[in-house]
Amino acid sequence: MTITAFDALACPLDGAALQRESGSWRCASGHNFDVARQGYVHLLPVQKKRSLDPGDSKVMVAARQRFLEAGYYQPIAEAVSRATLDDAPASTTLSCLDAGCGEGYYLRQLAWAAGDERSLALLGLDISKWAVLAAAREDKRPSWVVGSNANLPVLPGSLDRILCLFGFPVYPEFGRVLKPGGKLIQVDAGQDHLRELREIIYPEIRSESKKVTPAPEGFRRVASEDVRFSLHLAGAEPIADLLAMTPHFYRANAEGRERAAALNSLSLTVDVCLHTFERVAEGD
Structure with missing residues (x-):
């Protein structure tokens, strides 16, 4: 197995190709982006930010890192890795972006699953500098970038795979950077x-039928897979970490968060749907 850094990066200001020059990335127009000592590069221009410190906070990132490294979502990681590597030729290097990579757990799992027969060129991107910093500290091999799915700093048609896991897909951008025949692996929460946890923290929850995510424009559906399993959390810390890493922490009122904080154990249903979409060539 060979894990390398994906290097077909684009300037977030003018879209030109970036070239690595020692401790920075530079485009032909002279825009320069320094590589932090931890190994990541910040490609989110200030004019593209909606806040001073967008994305997950340092506390949320730490909670997610503890929870995921404990293996609670391992079945999801395994399903994502299978879908990503499916039909990938062993003789070529597969270029893969995790769009909303968080602290890099799923890319690290993918690298492990690739084994000795496949080579991967990996890029992890997140709008949270704290998430990217944590990811870069864990594994120096991929490229780690602070950036936005709405303006991916990636050259057109340069990726074989994109992962978007519990994230915010921007399909026109995904279509722009994927090669024809490239695949988008998307994971969404199911109705259960x-x-x-939601029954504890909210006064009431809506019961809706599971919606089938339609294939985005420019894509065709290849497969869908339900990943469902039971999970038991023993102790207050993993329960607190799970709540902190989800949007429910901010959506719940103070009373709901207090009810969750009082728990010492919790049995849960994990219910997600994994969609695989293929980028179709123009005219197909």
Whole structure:
């Protein structure tokens, strides 16, 4: 197995190709982006930010890192890795972006799953500098970038795979940077996902039928897979970490968060749907 850094990066200001020059990335127009000592590069221009410190906070990132490294979502990681590597030729290097990579757990799992027969060129991107910093500290091999899915700093048609896991897909951008025949692996929460936790923190929860995500424009559906399993959390810390790493922490009122904080154990349903979409060539 060979894990390398994906290097077909684009300037976030003018879209030109970036070239690595010692400790920075530079485009032909002279825009320069320094590589932090931890190994990541910041490609989110200030004019593209909606806040001073967008994305997950340092506390949220630490909670997610503890929870995921404990293996609670391992079945999801395994399903994502299978879908990503499916039909990938062993003789070529597969270029893969995790769009909303967080602290890099799923890319690290993918690298492990690739084994000795496949080579991967990996890029992890997140709008949270704290997430990217944590990812870069864990694994120096991929490229790690602070950036936005709405303006991916990636050259057109340069990726074989994109992962978007519990994230914010921007399909026109995904279509722009994927090669024809490249695949988008998308994971969305199902109707029963963490239902037991939601029943505790909210006064009431809506019961909706599971919606089938339509294929985005420029893509065709290849496969869909439900990943469903039970999970038991023993102790207050993993329960607190799970709540902190989800949007429910901010959506719940103070009373709901207090009810969750009082728990010492919790049995949960994990219910997600994994969609695989293929980028179709123009005219197909």
